[in-house]
Amino acid sequence: MTDESDLIQMARKGDEGAFGRLVLAYQTAVYNMAYRMLGNAKEAEDAAQEVFLRVYTNLHRYDPGRSFRTWLLSITSHYCIDRLRRRRITWLPLEDEIATPERAWEAANQPNPQDAVIQKQRDERVHKMLAKLQPIDRAAITLCYWYDCSYEEIAEALGLTVGAVKSRLYRARRALAGMMRGQPARERLGSRESARDEAPHAGSVCQDAVRREEVCYAM
Numbered sequence: 001m002t003d004e005s006d007l008i009q010m011a012r013k014g015d016e017g018a019f020g021r022l023v024l025a026y027q028t029a030v031y032n033m034a035y036r037m038l039g040n041a042k043e044a045e046d047a048a049q050e051v052f053l054r055v056y057t058n059l060h061r062y063d064p065g066r067s068f069r070t071w072l073l074s075i076t077s078h079y080c081i082d083r084l085r086r087r088r089i090t091w092l093p094l095e096d097e098i099a100t101p102e103r104a105w106e107a108a109n110q111p112n113p114q115d116a117v118i119q120k121q122r123d124e125r126v127h128k129m130l131a132k133l134q135p136i137d138r139a140a141i142t143l144c145y146w147y148d149c150s151y152e153e154i155a156e157a158l159g160l161t162v163g164a165v166k167s168r169l170y171r172a173r174r175a176l177a178g179m180m181r182g183q184p185a186r187e188r189l190g191s192r193e194s195a196r197d198e199a200p201h202a203g204s205v206c207q208d209a210v211r212r213e214e215v216c217y218a219m
Helices: 004-012 016-038 041-057 068-084 101-108 113-130 135-145 151-158 162-180 202-218
Strands: none
Touching (some): 016 041, 016 068, 068 135, 135 151, 135 162, 151 162
């Protein structure tokens, strides 16, 4: 069985079949990332096609010493961030996955209508909260919660330092927790904040842990 590194080497030499197998292996991950960031199935499909086109034309630049998955998600993230910056952002509820006829049928046949209403209201609230985050923060949250990426992987994918990733996630979690409590969110979460925010002391870290648990519960 050909492993991923072999497929990459074959694809770099022009083997379209090998590249096709890489596409099959990662197309769902790329589509999901684009879908959650762009909030539109058609746009996500277009984005996925563009991402794989960019991957194919830039395979010669790929460093085999890096994680191919991280490199691929980096291209996806930056492409989606560029698109988000060109328009008003619409986000999906955190619970949403790829839209399929099966999912639509299940949603239309919930056994408890009251639960469906409650879930819809909850989804709408989360939707509004996420819409207040900057594109790069959305990307960081997506990589963190959906793809279980480490700080180092997120930093590599988004071209940030590990410290910047931690700071962005900290502020985003705090903002989401504040919105859950009905507090007004900052309009620009990525702006410069005090040294306390960049390097929170022990008490702030503990408070952030509580906020993170609340946000994760809401997700």
